[in-house]
Amino acid sequence: MTVTEAEIPAGEFKARCLKLMDEVRTTRRPIVITKRGKPVARLVPVEEPTPRRDIFGCMKGTVTIRGDIVGPTGEEWHAQKGILYVGEDEE
Numbered sequence: 001m002t003v004t005e006a007e008i009p010a011g012e013f014k015a016r017c018l019k020l021m022d023e024v025r026t027t028r029r030p031i032v033i034t035k036r037g038k039p040v041a042r043l044v045p046v047e048e049p050t051p052r053r054d055i056f057g058c059m060k061g062t063v064t065i066r067g068d069i070v071g072p073t074g075e076e077w078h079a080q081k082g083i084l085y086v087g088e089d090e091e
Contacts (some may be wrong), residue, residue: 005042010035013043 006029013020013033020043024031030044078086 005030005032007032007034007039009033010040 008016008020008031010033013031020031024043024045028045030042032039033041033043078084
């Protein structure tokens, strides 16, 4: 048990369970539940997941197009020579 954890007997926890859960959620401080003075359980706040950014559109505005991206480049392609895959003998 750490210094910031509160202790509460099991009987009292049973009577105030919902209120204690709300308290743990708001204060983010765990509560140790005891039985006959010995710790038996710990009520801790749930770790809230960080919101994820949507993957679609996350790169918007990060790319700059310079020049014509559709027109021919002037390079000769293998397919123009009749080569179907790289490594095939060129004629």
